[in-house]
Amino acid sequence: MPKTEKSERARKGVQTRERLLGAAIAEFKRGGIAAADVGAIVDAAGVAHATFFFHFPTKEHVLLELERREQERMAAELSHYYRRGHDVRATLAKAVEALEALERRLGARLFKDFLALHFSTTRPPSEEWTTHPVIVAVVEELQRAQQRGEIPGEVDVMLNGVSFLVGLYALLITMPGSREVRRPVIEEYLTTYLYGLRAV
Missing domain, CATH: 1.10.10 (Arc Repressor Mutant, subunit A)
Incomplete structure:
Protein backbone atom coordinates (compact mmCIF):
# COMPACT_ATOMS: atom_id res chain seq x y z
CA MET A 1 0.00 0.00 0.00
CA PRO A 57 -13.62 -3.24 22.94
CA THR A 58 -16.08 -2.22 25.71
CA LYS A 59 -17.91 0.90 26.87
CA GLU A 60 -15.42 1.05 29.76
CA HIS A 61 -12.62 1.55 27.22
CA VAL A 62 -14.33 4.78 26.15
CA LEU A 63 -14.15 5.95 29.76
CA LEU A 64 -10.49 4.95 29.94
CA GLU A 65 -9.77 7.13 26.91
CA LEU A 66 -11.73 10.00 28.43
CA GLU A 67 -9.91 9.46 31.72
CA ARG A 68 -6.50 9.59 30.02
CA ARG A 69 -7.33 12.88 28.32
CA GLU A 70 -8.91 14.50 31.35
CA GLN A 71 -6.10 13.35 33.65
CA GLU A 72 -3.56 14.97 31.34
CA ARG A 73 -5.61 18.17 31.18
CA MET A 74 -6.02 18.36 34.97
CA ALA A 75 -2.35 17.52 35.60
CA ALA A 76 -1.26 20.34 33.27
CA GLU A 77 -3.60 22.75 35.10
CA LEU A 78 -2.29 21.64 38.49
CA SER A 79 1.36 21.86 37.41
CA HIS A 80 0.78 25.40 36.11
CA TYR A 81 -0.84 26.42 39.40
CA TYR A 82 1.86 24.74 41.52
CA ARG A 83 4.55 26.91 39.93
CA ARG A 84 3.11 29.88 41.86
CA GLY A 85 3.55 30.42 45.58
CA HIS A 86 1.04 28.51 47.73
CA ASP A 87 0.83 26.38 50.86
CA VAL A 88 0.14 22.66 51.34
CA ARG A 89 -3.59 23.19 51.89
CA ALA A 90 -3.76 25.02 48.55
CA THR A 91 -1.98 22.06 46.92
CA LEU A 92 -4.81 19.76 48.00
CA ALA A 93 -7.59 22.34 47.52
CA LYS A 94 -6.50 22.92 43.91
CA ALA A 95 -6.91 19.18 43.22
CA VAL A 96 -10.48 19.45 44.57
CA GLU A 97 -11.12 22.46 42.31
CA ALA A 98 -9.81 20.56 39.27
CA LEU A 99 -12.24 17.71 39.97
CA GLU A 100 -15.13 20.12 40.48
CA ALA A 101 -14.30 21.72 37.11
CA LEU A 102 -14.30 18.23 35.57
CA GLU A 103 -17.74 17.59 37.06
CA ARG A 104 -19.03 20.78 35.41
CA ARG A 105 -17.57 19.68 32.04
CA LEU A 106 -18.89 16.12 32.18
CA GLY A 107 -22.16 16.59 34.08
CA ALA A 108 -23.00 14.83 37.34
CA ARG A 109 -23.98 11.43 35.87
CA LEU A 110 -20.92 10.93 33.66
CA PHE A 111 -18.64 12.37 36.36
CA LYS A 112 -19.75 9.68 38.83
CA ASP A 113 -19.23 6.96 36.21
CA PHE A 114 -15.81 8.44 35.44
CA LEU A 115 -14.75 8.28 39.10
CA ALA A 116 -16.43 4.92 39.76
CA LEU A 117 -14.31 3.35 37.02
CA HIS A 118 -11.32 3.71 39.35
CA PHE A 119 -12.94 1.24 41.73
CA SER A 120 -14.52 -1.12 39.19
CA THR A 121 -13.65 -4.81 39.39
CA THR A 122 -14.29 -4.99 35.64
CA ARG A 123 -11.96 -2.09 34.84
CA PRO A 124 -9.79 -3.05 31.85
CA PRO A 125 -6.12 -3.51 32.78
CA SER A 126 -4.19 -0.25 32.77
CA GLU A 127 -1.31 1.44 34.51
CA GLU A 128 -0.79 1.62 38.26
CA TRP A 129 -2.33 4.40 40.37
CA THR A 130 1.10 5.97 40.80
CA THR A 131 1.43 6.69 37.09
CA HIS A 132 -1.83 8.63 36.79
CA PRO A 133 -0.92 12.22 35.80
CA VAL A 134 -3.05 13.91 38.50
CA ILE A 135 -1.63 11.69 41.25
CA VAL A 136 1.89 12.32 39.97
CA ALA A 137 1.31 16.10 39.93
CA VAL A 138 -0.07 16.17 43.48
CA VAL A 139 2.54 13.79 44.94
CA GLU A 140 5.43 15.64 43.30
CA GLU A 141 4.16 18.92 44.72
CA LEU A 142 3.87 17.36 48.20
CA GLN A 143 7.45 16.10 47.79
CA ARG A 144 8.59 19.64 46.96
CA ALA A 145 6.76 20.92 50.05
CA GLN A 146 8.58 18.27 52.07
CA GLN A 147 11.91 19.41 50.64
CA ARG A 148 11.04 22.97 51.65
CA GLY A 149 10.43 21.76 55.21
CA GLU A 150 6.65 22.30 55.15
CA ILE A 151 6.00 18.56 55.68
CA PRO A 152 8.16 16.51 58.09
CA GLY A 153 10.66 14.17 56.46
CA GLU A 154 9.19 11.03 58.05
CA VAL A 155 5.77 11.56 56.42
CA ASP A 156 5.14 9.26 53.44
CA VAL A 157 3.90 11.84 50.94
CA MET A 158 3.36 9.23 48.21
CA LEU A 159 0.99 7.22 50.40
CA ASN A 160 -0.77 10.35 51.64
CA GLY A 161 -1.11 11.87 48.18
CA VAL A 162 -2.54 8.70 46.65
CA SER A 163 -4.91 8.01 49.55
CA PHE A 164 -6.05 11.67 49.53
CA LEU A 165 -7.09 11.48 45.88
CA VAL A 166 -8.59 7.98 46.07
CA GLY A 167 -10.59 8.99 49.13
CA LEU A 168 -11.66 12.21 47.43
CA TYR A 169 -12.89 10.25 44.39
CA ALA A 170 -14.94 7.98 46.69
CA LEU A 171 -16.30 10.98 48.61
CA LEU A 172 -17.42 12.75 45.43
CA ILE A 173 -19.11 9.58 44.13
CA THR A 174 -21.11 8.99 47.30
CA MET A 175 -21.97 12.54 48.35
CA PRO A 176 -25.22 13.80 46.87
CA GLY A 177 -26.07 17.44 46.41
CA SER A 178 -24.53 20.64 45.12
CA ARG A 179 -21.02 21.96 45.70
CA GLU A 180 -22.43 24.19 48.46
CA VAL A 181 -23.85 21.15 50.29
CA ARG A 182 -20.58 19.26 49.91
CA ARG A 183 -18.31 22.16 50.78
CA PRO A 184 -18.23 21.70 54.61
CA VAL A 185 -17.47 17.98 54.20
CA ILE A 186 -14.69 18.70 51.69
CA GLU A 187 -13.21 21.35 53.98
CA GLU A 188 -13.17 18.86 56.86
CA TYR A 189 -11.60 16.27 54.57
CA LEU A 190 -8.82 18.72 53.65
CA THR A 191 -8.22 19.52 57.32
CA THR A 192 -7.98 15.81 58.16
CA TYR A 193 -5.34 15.23 55.49
CA LEU A 194 -3.38 18.31 56.48
CA TYR A 195 -3.27 16.93 60.01
CA GLY A 196 -1.99 13.60 58.65
CA LEU A 197 0.69 15.40 56.66
CA ARG A 198 1.49 17.52 59.71
CA ALA A 199 1.97 20.42 57.34
CA VAL A 200 3.22 23.71 58.81
Whole structure:
Protein backbone atom coordinates (compact mmCIF):
# COMPACT_ATOMS: atom_id res chain seq x y z
CA MET A 1 0.00 0.00 0.00
CA PRO A 2 1.48 3.43 -0.95
CA LYS A 3 2.56 5.67 1.93
CA THR A 4 0.00 8.39 1.13
CA GLU A 5 -2.83 5.84 1.10
CA LYS A 6 -1.67 4.48 4.47
CA SER A 7 -1.51 7.94 6.01
CA GLU A 8 -4.97 8.77 4.62
CA ARG A 9 -6.39 5.57 6.15
CA ALA A 10 -4.75 6.39 9.47
CA ARG A 11 -6.17 9.94 9.37
CA LYS A 12 -9.67 8.62 8.66
CA GLY A 13 -9.28 6.06 11.47
CA VAL A 14 -8.43 8.83 13.92
CA GLN A 15 -11.43 10.88 12.75
CA THR A 16 -13.73 7.88 13.16
CA ARG A 17 -12.41 7.21 16.66
CA GLU A 18 -12.98 10.85 17.61
CA ARG A 19 -16.55 10.76 16.28
CA LEU A 20 -17.24 7.60 18.23
CA LEU A 21 -15.70 9.05 21.37
CA GLY A 22 -17.81 12.22 21.09
CA ALA A 23 -21.00 10.27 20.40
CA ALA A 24 -20.31 7.86 23.28
CA ILE A 25 -19.65 10.68 25.74
CA ALA A 26 -22.90 12.39 24.71
CA GLU A 27 -24.79 9.10 25.19
CA PHE A 28 -23.13 8.51 28.59
CA LYS A 29 -24.11 12.02 29.72
CA ARG A 30 -27.75 11.28 28.93
CA GLY A 31 -28.23 8.05 30.85
CA GLY A 32 -24.95 6.86 32.32
CA ILE A 33 -22.60 4.19 31.01
CA ALA A 34 -24.71 1.19 32.13
CA ALA A 35 -27.77 2.33 30.18
CA ALA A 36 -25.81 3.63 27.18
CA ASP A 37 -26.87 2.08 23.88
CA VAL A 38 -24.03 1.23 21.49
CA GLY A 39 -26.56 1.31 18.65
CA ALA A 40 -27.36 4.96 19.43
CA ILE A 41 -23.63 5.74 19.60
CA VAL A 42 -22.83 4.26 16.18
CA ASP A 43 -25.90 5.90 14.64
CA ALA A 44 -24.79 9.29 15.95
CA ALA A 45 -21.24 8.69 14.72
CA GLY A 46 -22.46 7.44 11.33
CA VAL A 47 -20.51 4.18 11.40
CA ALA A 48 -21.22 0.44 11.37
CA HIS A 49 -21.87 -1.34 14.68
CA ALA A 50 -18.67 -3.38 14.49
CA THR A 51 -16.63 -0.19 14.09
CA PHE A 52 -17.34 0.75 17.70
CA PHE A 53 -15.82 -2.48 18.98
CA PHE A 54 -12.83 -2.14 16.64
CA HIS A 55 -11.93 1.13 18.37
CA PHE A 56 -13.31 0.43 21.86
CA PRO A 57 -13.62 -3.24 22.94
CA THR A 58 -16.08 -2.22 25.71
CA LYS A 59 -17.91 0.90 26.87
CA GLU A 60 -15.42 1.05 29.76
CA HIS A 61 -12.62 1.55 27.22
CA VAL A 62 -14.33 4.78 26.15
CA LEU A 63 -14.15 5.95 29.76
CA LEU A 64 -10.49 4.95 29.94
CA GLU A 65 -9.77 7.13 26.91
CA LEU A 66 -11.73 10.00 28.43
CA GLU A 67 -9.91 9.46 31.72
CA ARG A 68 -6.50 9.59 30.02
CA ARG A 69 -7.33 12.88 28.32
CA GLU A 70 -8.91 14.50 31.35
CA GLN A 71 -6.10 13.35 33.65
CA GLU A 72 -3.56 14.97 31.34
CA ARG A 73 -5.61 18.17 31.18
CA MET A 74 -6.02 18.36 34.97
CA ALA A 75 -2.35 17.52 35.60
CA ALA A 76 -1.26 20.34 33.27
CA GLU A 77 -3.60 22.75 35.10
CA LEU A 78 -2.29 21.64 38.49
CA SER A 79 1.36 21.86 37.41
CA HIS A 80 0.78 25.40 36.11
CA TYR A 81 -0.84 26.42 39.40
CA TYR A 82 1.86 24.74 41.52
CA ARG A 83 4.55 26.91 39.93
CA ARG A 84 3.11 29.88 41.86
CA GLY A 85 3.55 30.42 45.58
CA HIS A 86 1.04 28.51 47.73
CA ASP A 87 0.83 26.38 50.86
CA VAL A 88 0.14 22.66 51.34
CA ARG A 89 -3.59 23.19 51.89
CA ALA A 90 -3.76 25.02 48.55
CA THR A 91 -1.98 22.06 46.92
CA LEU A 92 -4.81 19.76 48.00
CA ALA A 93 -7.59 22.34 47.52
CA LYS A 94 -6.50 22.92 43.91
CA ALA A 95 -6.91 19.18 43.22
CA VAL A 96 -10.48 19.45 44.57
CA GLU A 97 -11.12 22.46 42.31
CA ALA A 98 -9.81 20.56 39.27
CA LEU A 99 -12.24 17.71 39.97
CA GLU A 100 -15.13 20.12 40.48
CA ALA A 101 -14.30 21.72 37.11
CA LEU A 102 -14.30 18.23 35.57
CA GLU A 103 -17.74 17.59 37.06
CA ARG A 104 -19.03 20.78 35.41
CA ARG A 105 -17.57 19.68 32.04
CA LEU A 106 -18.89 16.12 32.18
CA GLY A 107 -22.16 16.59 34.08
CA ALA A 108 -23.00 14.83 37.34
CA ARG A 109 -23.98 11.43 35.87
CA LEU A 110 -20.92 10.93 33.66
CA PHE A 111 -18.64 12.37 36.36
CA LYS A 112 -19.75 9.68 38.83
CA ASP A 113 -19.23 6.96 36.21
CA PHE A 114 -15.81 8.44 35.44
CA LEU A 115 -14.75 8.28 39.10
CA ALA A 116 -16.43 4.92 39.76
CA LEU A 117 -14.31 3.35 37.02
CA HIS A 118 -11.32 3.71 39.35
CA PHE A 119 -12.94 1.24 41.73
CA SER A 120 -14.52 -1.12 39.19
CA THR A 121 -13.65 -4.81 39.39
CA THR A 122 -14.29 -4.99 35.64
CA ARG A 123 -11.96 -2.09 34.84
CA PRO A 124 -9.79 -3.05 31.85
CA PRO A 125 -6.12 -3.51 32.78
CA SER A 126 -4.19 -0.25 32.77
CA GLU A 127 -1.31 1.44 34.51
CA GLU A 128 -0.79 1.62 38.26
CA TRP A 129 -2.33 4.40 40.37
CA THR A 130 1.10 5.97 40.80
CA THR A 131 1.43 6.69 37.09
CA HIS A 132 -1.83 8.63 36.79
CA PRO A 133 -0.92 12.22 35.80
CA VAL A 134 -3.05 13.91 38.50
CA ILE A 135 -1.63 11.69 41.25
CA VAL A 136 1.89 12.32 39.97
CA ALA A 137 1.31 16.10 39.93
CA VAL A 138 -0.07 16.17 43.48
CA VAL A 139 2.54 13.79 44.94
CA GLU A 140 5.43 15.64 43.30
CA GLU A 141 4.16 18.92 44.72
CA LEU A 142 3.87 17.36 48.20
CA GLN A 143 7.45 16.10 47.79
CA ARG A 144 8.59 19.64 46.96
CA ALA A 145 6.76 20.92 50.05
CA GLN A 146 8.58 18.27 52.07
CA GLN A 147 11.91 19.41 50.64
CA ARG A 148 11.04 22.97 51.65
CA GLY A 149 10.43 21.76 55.21
CA GLU A 150 6.65 22.30 55.15
CA ILE A 151 6.00 18.56 55.68
CA PRO A 152 8.16 16.51 58.09
CA GLY A 153 10.66 14.17 56.46
CA GLU A 154 9.19 11.03 58.05
CA VAL A 155 5.77 11.56 56.42
CA ASP A 156 5.14 9.26 53.44
CA VAL A 157 3.90 11.84 50.94
CA MET A 158 3.36 9.23 48.21
CA LEU A 159 0.99 7.22 50.40
CA ASN A 160 -0.77 10.35 51.64
CA GLY A 161 -1.11 11.87 48.18
CA VAL A 162 -2.54 8.70 46.65
CA SER A 163 -4.91 8.01 49.55
CA PHE A 164 -6.05 11.67 49.53
CA LEU A 165 -7.09 11.48 45.88
CA VAL A 166 -8.59 7.98 46.07
CA GLY A 167 -10.59 8.99 49.13
CA LEU A 168 -11.66 12.21 47.43
CA TYR A 169 -12.89 10.25 44.39
CA ALA A 170 -14.94 7.98 46.69
CA LEU A 171 -16.30 10.98 48.61
CA LEU A 172 -17.42 12.75 45.43
CA ILE A 173 -19.11 9.58 44.13
CA THR A 174 -21.11 8.99 47.30
CA MET A 175 -21.97 12.54 48.35
CA PRO A 176 -25.22 13.80 46.87
CA GLY A 177 -26.07 17.44 46.41
CA SER A 178 -24.53 20.64 45.12
CA ARG A 179 -21.02 21.96 45.70
CA GLU A 180 -22.43 24.19 48.46
CA VAL A 181 -23.85 21.15 50.29
CA ARG A 182 -20.58 19.26 49.91
CA ARG A 183 -18.31 22.16 50.78
CA PRO A 184 -18.23 21.70 54.61
CA VAL A 185 -17.47 17.98 54.20
CA ILE A 186 -14.69 18.70 51.69
CA GLU A 187 -13.21 21.35 53.98
CA GLU A 188 -13.17 18.86 56.86
CA TYR A 189 -11.60 16.27 54.57
CA LEU A 190 -8.82 18.72 53.65
CA THR A 191 -8.22 19.52 57.32
CA THR A 192 -7.98 15.81 58.16
CA TYR A 193 -5.34 15.23 55.49
CA LEU A 194 -3.38 18.31 56.48
CA TYR A 195 -3.27 16.93 60.01
CA GLY A 196 -1.99 13.60 58.65
CA LEU A 197 0.69 15.40 56.66
CA ARG A 198 1.49 17.52 59.71
CA ALA A 199 1.97 20.42 57.34
CA VAL A 200 3.22 23.71 58.81
